[in-house]
Amino acid sequence: MTNPVLAEVLRGTLVESVHRGSVAVFDGDGKSVWEIGETHRPVFPRSAVKLIQALPLVESGAADAYGFGDRELALACASHSGEPLHAETALSMLLRAGLDETALECGCHWPDNHAATIAMARAGGEPNALHNNCSGKHAGFLCTCCHSGIAHEGYVKADHRLQGLVRDAMEAVTGAAHEVDICGTDGCSIPTYAVPLRNFAVGFARIATGNGLQPERAKAGRRLMSACMAEPFMVSGTGRADEALMKAAPGRIFVKMGAEGVYCAAVPELGFGIALKCDDGAVRAAEAMIAGVLAKLLEKDEPLADELRKLAHKPIMSRNGAKVGEVRPAAFAD
Amino acid sequence: MTNPVLAEVLRGTLVESVHRGSVAVFDGDGKSVWEIGETHRPVFPRSAVKLIQALPLVESGAADAYGFGDRELALACASHSGEPLHAETALSMLLRAGLDETALECGCHWPDNHAATIAMARAGGEPNALHNNCSGKHAGFLCTCCHSGIAHEGYVKADHRLQGLVRDAMEAVTGAAHEVDICGTDGCSIPTYAVPLRNFAVGFARIATGNGLQPERAKAGRRLMSACMAEPFMVSGTGRADEALMKAAPGRIFVKMGAEGVYCAAVPELGFGIALKCDDGAVRAAEAMIAGVLAKLLEKDEPLADELRKLAHKPIMSRNGAKVGEVRPAAFAD
Numbered sequence: 001m002t003n004p005v006l007a008e009v010l011r012g013t014l015v016e017s018v019h020r021g022s023v024a025v026f027d028g029d030g031k032s033v034w035e036i037g038e039t040h041r042p043v044f045p046r047s048a049v050k051l052i053q054a055l056p057l058v059e060s061g062a063a064d065a066y067g068f069g070d071r072e073l074a075l076a077c078a079s080h081s082g083e084p085l086h087a088e089t090a091l092s093m094l095l096r097a098g099l100d101e102t103a104l105e106c107g108c109h110w111p112d113n114h115a116a117t118i119a120m121a122r123a124g125g126e127p128n129a130l131h132n133n134c135s136g137k138h139a140g141f142l143c144t145c146c147h148s149g150i151a152h153e154g155y156v157k158a159d160h161r162l163q164g165l166v167r168d169a170m171e172a173v174t175g176a177a178h179e180v181d182i183c184g185t186d187g188c189s190i191p192t193y194a195v196p197l198r199n200f201a202v203g204f205a206r207i208a209t210g211n212g213l214q215p216e217r218a219k220a221g222r223r224l225m226s227a228c229m230a231e232p233f234m235v236s237g238t239g240r241a242d243e244a245l246m247k248a249a250p251g252r253i254f255v256k257m258g259a260e261g262v263y264c265a266a267v268p269e270l271g272f273g274i275a276l277k278c279d280d281g282a283v284r285a286a287e288a289m290i291a292g293v294l295a296k297l298l299e300k301d302e303p304l305a306d307e308l309r310k311l312a313h314k315p316i317m318s319r320n321g322a323k324v325g326e327v328r329p330a331a332f333a334d
Numbered sequence: 335m336t337n338p339v340l341a342e343v344l345r346g347t348l349v350e351s352v353h354r355g356s357v358a359v360f361d362g363d364g365k366s367v368w369e370i371g372e373t374h375r376p377v378f379p380r381s382a383v384k385l386i387q388a389l390p391l392v393e394s395g396a397a398d399a400y401g402f403g404d405r406e407l408a409l410a411c412a413s414h415s416g417e418p419l420h421a422e423t424a425l426s427m428l429l430r431a432g433l434d435e436t437a438l439e440c441g442c443h444w445p446d447n448h449a450a451t452i453a454m455a456r457a458g459g460e461p462n463a464l465h466n467n468c469s470g471k472h473a474g475f476l477c478t479c480c481h482s483g484i485a486h487e488g489y490v491k492a493d494h495r496l497q498g499l500v501r502d503a504m505e506a507v508t509g510a511a512h513e514v515d516i517c518g519t520d521g522c523s524i525p526t527y528a529v530p531l532r533n534f535a536v537g538f539a540r541i542a543t544g545n546g547l548q549p550e551r552a553k554a555g556r557r558l559m560s561a562c563m564a565e566p567f568m569v570s571g572t573g574r575a576d577e578a579l580m581k582a583a584p585g586r587i588f589v590k591m592g593a594e595g596v597y598c599a600a601v602p603e604l605g606f607g608i609a610l611k612c613d614d615g616a617v618r619a620a621e622a623m624i625a626g627v628l629a630k631l632l633e634k635d636e637p638l639a640d641e642l643r644k645l646a647h648k649p650i651m652s653r654n655g656a657k658v659g660e661v662r663p664a665a666f667a668d
Contacts, residue, residue, distance in 0.1 A: 014518060
C-alpha cells in the first residue's frame with residue numbers, strides 16, 4: 001500500500017510538490033478513532049516522544065527535588081531553538097544538580113533560530129551543548145541520574161541504566177516492545193526505536209487520559225503534558241509551529257514534532273492521542289498535516305478550527321516578501 | 335500512476351524516510367533513452383534551467399562586450415552559496431555594465447553557506463542582494479539589458495522585454511510552450527513555467543549536442559555548459575553536490591540543481607540530457623537520485639561510476655560526529 005498525499009505545495013495555482021504520510025488517532029483504551037495510510041508501519045519517533053522520555057525525571061522525584069516548574073519540565077520535553085532563554089534554563093537545571101554544560105553528551109550546534117545564531121556570532125560567541133535543541137532533554141536525563149545516584153557518564157548509551165529507565169517508560173506507555181534490532185541512534189546520540197505509528201497514538205492518548213497507566217505514571221505524564229501546554233515557547237521557539245498550535249488553544253492541545261516529519265499530539269478533552277509521519281521526512285509537510293488533523297478533530301469549535309486551518313496553510317514567500325505559493329494539507333482535512 | 339521510490343533514508347539498518355520521483359533521459363534528437371515515473375507531468379524547473387535562461391546574455395553579445403570568461407558565465411548559471419568570491423564576481427559583472435547591486439531585483443538573504451553567514455555576522459556585516467543565490471543570474475539579466483539598450487527596471491516581470499527573450503530561449507530549447515496559465519513566480523521574483531519533465535531532458539541533450547538548435551544558439555549553449563563544467567564552484571559552492579559531481583569528471587558531466595528537488599544535467603560524450611524531480615521537493619533526495627542516474631549512465635567507466643556511487647551515498651551524522659544513517663539512491667541505480 002502507498003500512503004496517500006496529505007500535504008501539497010503550491011506555486012501560483014499549480015501543485016509543485018506533494019507529501020505522503022500516515023496518521024493514527026486512538027483513544028486511551030487503545031481503540032482506533034481515525035487512521036490514514038499504513039499505521040502499522042514502524043516509525044522512529046525521534047523527538048516527538050520526549051515527553052515520555054522525561055517520565056523518569058518526574059517519577060524519580062528529581063523534578064521535585066530540584067524544584068522544577070513548568071518551564072523546566074517543558075524544556076525537558078523540548079526541541080528548542082537555542083534562544084537565550086532556552087540555553088539559560090538548561091544551564092539552571094544542570095546547576096541545581098551540581099553539574100554544568102560539560103556533562104551534556106548531546107553534541108553541539110549553532111542555534112536553530114537564525115536570529116539567535118546571528119546575534120551569537122555578532123557578539124563573538126560560539127555555541128556549546130546548551131544550544132543543542134535537545135539540551136533540555138539531556139539536562140533532564142542528567143538530573144535524573146544525579147538524584148537517583150546513577151553515575152551519569154555515558155548516559156546516552158543504550159546499555160546505560162538511565163536509558164533502561166527511558167526504554168521501560170516507552171514500552172509501558174506505547175505498549176510496544178523496544179528491542180535492539182529496531183534501535184537506531186538519534187542526532188543527539190541517544191537510542192531511538194522504530195515501532196508501529198499507531199502505538200505512539202495510543203501512548204499519547206494514555207498520557208492524556210491516564211487510562212492504562214499506573215497512577216504515579218499517569219500523574220507524571222499529565223504533569224509533563226500540562227507543563228508543555230503552559231510553556232509552549234520552552235518546547236519549541238520563536239515562530240515555530242508547536243508554539244503556535246499550543247498557543248491557539250491554551251491547555252487544550254499538546255503537540256510535539258520529531259525529526260523526519262513525525263508528530264505526536266493529544267487532545268485531552270477528547271481523550272485522543274495522535275501520531276503522524278510524513279513519508280519523506282519533511283517538517284513543513286508534517287506541520288501542515290498535524291494542524292489539518294487537529295482542525296478536523298476540533299471542528300465543532302468553529303473559531304478554534306478556523307484558527308488551526310489558518311495555521312495549516314503556510315505561505316511561501318519570494319525574497320522580496322511577496323506570497324508566491326503555500327504549503328497546505330491535502331483533501332483529507334476538508 | 336504513483337512515482338516510484340528513488341531515494342531512501344536509513345537510520346541504523348532501517349529505512350526511516352523515502353523519496354519518490356521521476357527521471358527522464360533523452361538524446362538530442364528527442365528520443366527517449368530511459369524514463370522512470372511520470373515524465374509527462376509538468377514540473378517547475380526553478381533554478382535547474384539557469385543555463386538556458388543565460389542564453390540571451392551570450393547571444394546578445396553582452397558577455398563578449400563585457401569581457402566575461404568562464405567564471406562570470408558559470409555564475410550567470412549558478413545557485414551559489416553567497417561566499418565572498420560569488421558576491422565579488424556578481425558585483426564585478428554589474429560594474430562592467432555601469433551598474434551595482436542596487437539594480438538587482440532578486441531580493442536579499444543571508445548566504446546559504448553557513449560559514450559565510452557566521453563570518454559576515456562576526457565582521458558586523460549584513461547581506462545584500464549580491465549574496466542572494468541567484469545574484470549571478472540577475473547580474474547576467476542586467477548586463478543583457480544594458481548591452482541591448484533595454485531599460486532594466488522591472489526586468490524580473492513576465493511582461494518585461496528581457497523575460498521575453500528568456501522565455502523565447504526556453505521555448506526553443508525545450509520545445510514546450512511557456513504560457514501564462516502555467517506560470518508561477520520563483521523565489522527571486524522571475525517567472526518560472528511548469529512544462530513536462532521530459533522536455534527539460536530534451537533541452538539539455540540539445541545543449542550538449544547542438545542538435546535541433548540554431549548555430550548561434552548551439553554555440554552559446556555549449557559555451558555556457560563548458561563554463562559551468564570548468565568552474566563548478568562558481569555554479570554552487572563549498573561542499574555542495576553540484577560542485578562535487580562536476581569535479582568528479584571535469585568537462586564530462588554538467589549538473590544543475592533547482593529548488594523543490596529538481597535536477598537538470600547532461601553527459602556530452604553520450605549526447606544525453608537528464609531531468610529529474612523529487613516529488614516532495616527534497617534536495618537531499620534529488621542529489622542522491624542524480625548521482626545514482628549518472629553512475630548508471632556512466633557505468634562503463636568503472637572508476638568514475640564508483641566515485642559517483644560514493645557521492646550518491648551521503649552519511650547522516652549525529653551532533654557528536656558519528657555516522658548514524660545515510661541518504662542513498664533506491665534500487666533503480668543498482
